[in-house]
Amino acid sequence: MQGLWYREVEQGRRFLVKLAPGEPLRQRLVEFARAVDLRHAVVVSAVGSVQDLRFRGIKAGASLPITPPRMHLHEVAGPLELLGLAGNLLPDERGEVTCHLHVMAARSSGEVLGGHLFDARVFATCEVVLSEIRAEGVERHLSRTGGVPAAFIPDEPAP
Amino acid sequence: MQGLWYREVEQGRRFLVKLAPGEPLRQRLVEFARAVDLRHAVVVSAVGSVQDLRFRGIKAGASLPITPPRMHLHEVAGPLELLGLAGNLLPDERGEVTCHLHVMAARSSGEVLGGHLFDARVFATCEVVLSEIRAEGVERHLSRTGGVPAAFIPDEPAP
Amino acid sequence: MQGLWYREVEQGRRFLVKLAPGEPLRQRLVEFARAVDLRHAVVVSAVGSVQDLRFRGIKAGASLPITPPRMHLHEVAGPLELLGLAGNLLPDERGEVTCHLHVMAARSSGEVLGGHLFDARVFATCEVVLSEIRAEGVERHLSRTGGVPAAFIPDEPAP
Numbered sequence: 001m002q003g004l005w006y007r008e009v010e011q012g013r014r015f016l017v018k019l020a021p022g023e024p025l026r027q028r029l030v031e032f033a034r035a036v037d038l039r040h041a042v043v044v045s046a047v048g049s050v051q052d053l054r055f056r057g058i059k060a061g062a063s064l065p066i067t068p069p070r071m072h073l074h075e076v077a078g079p080l081e082l083l084g085l086a087g088n089l090l091p092d093e094r095g096e097v098t099c100h101l102h103v104m105a106a107r108s109s110g111e112v113l114g115g116h117l118f119d120a121r122v123f124a125t126c127e128v129v130l131s132e133i134r135a136e137g138v139e140r141h142l143s144r145t146g147g148v149p150a151a152f153i154p155d156e157p158a159p
Numbered sequence: 160m161q162g163l164w165y166r167e168v169e170q171g172r173r174f175l176v177k178l179a180p181g182e183p184l185r186q187r188l189v190e191f192a193r194a195v196d197l198r199h200a201v202v203v204s205a206v207g208s209v210q211d212l213r214f215r216g217i218k219a220g221a222s223l224p225i226t227p228p229r230m231h232l233h234e235v236a237g238p239l240e241l242l243g244l245a246g247n248l249l250p251d252e253r254g255e256v257t258c259h260l261h262v263m264a265a266r267s268s269g270e271v272l273g274g275h276l277f278d279a280r281v282f283a284t285c286e287v288v289l290s291e292i293r294a295e296g297v298e299r300h301l302s303r304t305g306g307v308p309a310a311f312i313p314d315e316p317a318p
Numbered sequence: 319m320q321g322l323w324y325r326e327v328e329q330g331r332r333f334l335v336k337l338a339p340g341e342p343l344r345q346r347l348v349e350f351a352r353a354v355d356l357r358h359a360v361v362v363s364a365v366g367s368v369q370d371l372r373f374r375g376i377k378a379g380a381s382l383p384i385t386p387p388r389m390h391l392h393e394v395a396g397p398l399e400l401l402g403l404a405g406n407l408l409p410d411e412r413g414e415v416t417c418h419l420h421v422m423a424a425r426s427s428g429e430v431l432g433g434h435l436f437d438a439r440v441f442a443t444c445e446v447v448l449s450e451i452r453a454e455g456v457e458r459h460l461s462r463t464g465g466v467p468a469a470f471i472p473d474e475p476a477p
Contacts, residue, residue, distance in 0.1 A: 003338035004346055006354075008331055013167055016294055018310050020162035021223060028163055036165075042363045042447045044290070045201045047246045047261050048309075049217055049225075057426040058367055058397045058441070064339060066367070066442050072426040079217045081274045083261045084245045086402045087365045088445060100445075102365050102401045104263060104273070104422060104430060108216040108231040112263060112271040112430040114422070115399045123217070124225050124305030127247060127259075129201045129292070131362070133447070135334060146442030150366075151336050172326055175453055177469050179321035180382060187322050195324075203449070204360045206405045206420050207468075208376055208384075238376045240433045242420045243404045263422060263432070267375040267390040271422060271430040282376070283384055283464030286406060286418075288360045288451070
């Protein structure tokens with residue numbers, strides 16, 4: 001199956017993590033992953049509230065690769081309800097765990113904003129469930145085509 | 160690691176739940192949890208459509224704690240596509256299971272709305288996957304700092 | 319418990335799937351499911367970017383059943399950040415695996431769009447985690463009340 005790679009992954013540990021007001025969400029999750037030696041994981045759930053949300057979108061009409069002039073940066077003071085995080089933790093080529101997260105958050109108006117998360121500070125609380133996946137060999141590499149780091153799954157194009 | 164608590168949680172039961180048109184989504188999930196004695200769980204997936212959606216956002220510029228004057232209440236008749244629920248079920252201090260859910264839903268225009276869910280009625284269907292987490296001792300308490308109920312994880316500040 | 323059906327489902331296999339630029343996201347996931355004989359599954363996580371996004375919303379004020387005149391179709395060239403997919407894979411009445419997905423994606427402005435996904439092409443990358451659920455007998459049938467295909471869970475109204 002052209003254009004598709006996969007890995008069947010066993011489930012590993014599962015963590016419920018809670019962050020306190022003022023903490024930098026993304027940075028803390030990476031620090032947590034290092035502290036418990038969590039190298040391959042996926043965010044199952046994230047709920048809470050955030051402020052000083054910094055994220056990026058891709059400009060309409062942009063072509064690949066994604067380069068800084070093709071992104072739009074956003075900084076929203078908030079606070080906002082945190083509606084979700086989507087993404088995964090994977091080691092990079094040097095073996096350091098990295099975190100790729102997309103964020104969804106709601107303004108007071110009910111309007112939902114989101115994009116590629118740089119970071120945000122926790123407002124009232126933030127509760128995250130992480131699920132470890134046993135995926136030895138899967139790494140995050142810079143995609144030359146895409147311009148962004150992406151999961152690299154060796155040796156298993158789909159059947 | 161200051162400002163971060165966690166618990167490694169074993170996975171328990173997993174449920175696929177389906178609600179019928181007209182049913183109150185949030186109330187039914189709590190009733191279901193009581194009926195099967197599900198006390199600690201996370202929403203893995205929710206898809207369907209809703210109407211009479213009631214939720215709240217946090218006012219821009221608000222400070223902690225979150226109090227009613229710092230919230231904005233929304234009621235949207237819809238119907239809307241239900242794009243997701245994020246959140247968890249935890250017992251409160253009296254041992255009663257409680258549900259903290261954030262909602263994402265789409266208007267006909269494609270615009271996505273969301274926030275802290277009070278409740279919504281199911282429109283055409285609603286399919287939810289709940290995953291039990293074995294987290295004895297984790298409870299939802301009112302956070303004096305935050306003003307809202309939040310997960311309380313005893314005894315395990317992150318390493 | 320009127321209006322609620324459920325099934326306790328054992329967890330099966332778990333897959334990390336990666337799609338390449340230009341690939342049709344929804345079509346590829348269905349092809350993948352067929353290739354590995356995945357018949358009951360839920361999307362745990364989806365992150366990446368998409369273009370040529372086609373989805374539908376339900377018109378405000380619409381009543382059941384959902385019929386084409388009560389839907390609004392959208393086609394957005396993008397590219398957009400993919401913020402999430404919510405949904406499940408279930409066999410239909412003929413035993414063919416089908417996919418019901420709702421999409422959330424962000425414009426360059428940070429505004430989030432979404433609805434019932436027809437399909438989208440992958441832009442830079444797309445990384446999806448699928449979790450198999452052992453749910454023999456659960457199928458997707460056309461709901462006469464709702465007008466749309468919905469999960470059918472035989473024999474287990476909630477206690």
